[in-house]
Ligand SMILES: Nc1ncnc2c1ncn2[C@@H]1O[C@H](COP(=O)(O)OP(=O)(O)O)[C@@H](O)[C@H]1O
């Protein structure tokens with residue numbers, strides 16, 4: 001069994017029953033499940049999804065919908081034949097498509113008397129405590145008022161280095177943020193397969209007890225649809241993030257959303273392996289893009305591996321790459337193995353002056369503002 005030890009014995013039936021009984025559920029739908037092959041929004045697919053979610057809402061459930069589809073909805077009307085690859089053009093498409101998407105959702109949910117509200121989130125909002133608290137408060141207030149928050153990444157503003165790109169991992173962070181009881185990932189395949197479903201012999205997996213343990217026995221690929229982004233790779237990461245947050249997850253096809261939410265045996269069910277975790281640490285571990293590397297000496301490597309220590313300048317031999325304070329970096333041992341990821345507290349130009357120095361030396365030689373760990377343990381996650 002991996003470090004992500006199970007906290008209690010679970011089985012497929014209890015995972016699905018937990019989803020059916022969830023008070024708060026986050027449903028994520030991918031671009032490929034909302035669009036026609038041409039790239040335009042498919043109103044029938046969207047309306048079917050809304051029907052399933054409204055059903056849960058009308059029975060008293062609290063639902064957050066994380067919906068992709070802004071870029072896919074925008075590129076067709078702007079005259080592009082396929083999804084543009086240039087990031088700035090994608091952002092422009094998203095600015096057009098997001099409005100179209102919301103208009104459709106508002107109309108479709110209104111048929112059931114359900115109110116919706118839009119929340120566009122950047123990766124930063126999920127880690128900076130002030131934005132995080134504000135996003136959580138808004139979402140929880142919306143849920144208390146019976147509104148279905150419709151969340152997407154703020155594609156028009158998300159900077160290249162720190163954007164999610166797909167919404168899979170964002171949905172897992174949102175599930176953690178609103179302390180959801182279940183995460184349902186809807187896509188264009190009816191679950192996780194042992195290999196990309198186009199490969200002969202690929203078989204559907206109906207239950208995953210521990211994502212971390214099975215990741216090596218599954219062959220995952222990217223998106224084949226031409227409109228989706230992350231493929232199965234980011235969906236498995238999202239399932240793992242949910243799992244280590246203590247949240248059961250279901251991965252299934254969009255047309256089976258209703259049965260999945262009712263606990264029927266569709267798609268793939270993922271068991272939770274841990275109690276609820278911290279969203280910032282999830283982001284650091286699964287969604288951050290390290291900009292550089294700090295090489296720890298043997299003593300610091302041992303301390304970091306222990307899981308409770310900050311990384312001090314005294315134990316760092318070298319800093320590689322260009323980064324700013326607050327960026328994610330790798331922490332490697334001298335053999336080049338990754339030990340951890342963390343948010344570094346100083347710019348890369350400042351670090352060489354600090355290396356090998358104890359905190360009191362830093363205080364004396366460089367001033368109080370340098371007498372701090374390079375990576376504080378609250379910002380450090382073992383890999
Ligand atoms: N092992 C696998 N099991 C299931 N699907 C897989 C696997 N590996 C790759 N895929 C692909 O992942 C795709 C879903 O990802 P994606 O197109 O990004 O969807 P979405 O738009 O819903 O996020 C599927 O259509 C499938 O082709």
Ligand SMILES: N[C@@H](CCC(=O)OP(=O)(O)O)C(=O)O
Pocket residue numbers: 029030031032067068069070071072094152153155165166167168227228229230231
């Ligand atoms: N935020 C983007 C999501 C991009 C995307 O395609 O994501 P997904 O379909 O979930 O893999 C959008 O709305 O177009």
